Amino acid sequence: MLTASLGPSFLTLAAGGIALLAYALATLRSERALRALRWALAVGWVAHALALVLDTAGLGSGVEGARFGFAPALSATLWLVLAVYAIESRFVPLPGVQRWLAALGALAVALMLVFPGEMRAHADSPWMPLHWVLGIASYGLFGAAVLHAGLLSHAERQMRLRRGALPPTPLGMPLLRLEKLTFRFVAAGFVVLSAALVLGWWFADPWRWDHKTVFSILAWGVFAGLLAGRRALGWRGRKATRWLYTGAGLLLLAYAGSRFVIEVLLRRAASAGAAW
Known part of the structure; x- marks a missing residue:
């Protein structure tokens, strides 16, 4: 059973905003600050996960149930790809890939905030x-x-x-x-x-x-x-x-x-x- 689409809660917007900012920093080109850029990507990844959990669970929306849609699905997909990247980057350097993934992560978070999907009251x-x-x-x-x-x-x-x-x-x-x-x-x-x-x-x-x-x-x-x-x-x-x-x-x-x-x-x- 689907209910009307509701906008993201304040907590979701806050977590999404942090993820967007951190991902934007991770797209910068700087050979001297590679470690800082990796930390920015890690912060974006964690904030991205928090925004996904808050949005999917509908916390702060006032409606019981789970929410999902095309944008959260794409956002979760990019988050998982970034998790794979995080594991591989511990063994081999991937600076070029990092910028592209950070940009795609920011796009996925932005889409999720604009199109949060619909609430499912019951499975x-x-x-x-x-x-x-x-x-x-x-x-x-x-x-x-x-x-x-x-x-x-x-x-x-x-x-x-x-x-x-x-x-x-x-x-x-x-x-x-x-x-x-x-x-x-x-x-x-x-x-x-x-x-x-x-x-x-x-x-x-x-x-x-x-x-x-x-x-x-x-x-x-x-x-x-x-x-x-x-x-x-x-x-x-x-x-x-x-x-x-x-x-x-x-x-x-x-x-x-x-x-x-x-x-x-x-x-x-x-x-x-x-x-x-």
Whole structure:
């Protein structure tokens, strides 16, 4: 059961404001202040998490239940990708990646504050919150896979430009290791997405063939094909990344895309019709 969308609470706005400021500082270029910029990113990440918890729980809104929508889903995805970055950056330096992720994190927080989603007063099943958590976790894992695939493609372009030389990758690790890490994220995301789909099918009452379901199953099929092609045919390079980007795009449309249409486009169309 959905209730009307409410604006974010003061606490959410405060945490989101701190995250935006810290992320903005982390996008600066400064070789002398790399440690300070890393601390700014860490503060932004913590404040981002606090804003997500406050907004999703609806604390301060005066309505019982959980709130979610396309912007919080994207925000949670970026937060998980930043968590992966935080772990990897302890082993290899990633200054260029840090600026891009900080900018994307700021954009995700801003979207969440502008489009906080809708309140869900009751879940269809006590297992549905786990279904939602697994779905967002799969978003984060595939987001990390897309990030690493982008770094891999960039390194391969550098290698071709240098006519076969082996430049260091953006992660400071060999290409084969980066490729292996990319597909580990794909495999983990596939397992988590499969569990989310099974829970959704098993506990949803009734099961609905809506846009979210169709796009999720299409994405699952693309990822299954990618893993099968990788294992049986040794897919790699452009062919593998195209499959990955296609599956990630379909998964993005499954929830974030469909909710964007419902929460923003259809609501604006209805408002315009009412005005006329």
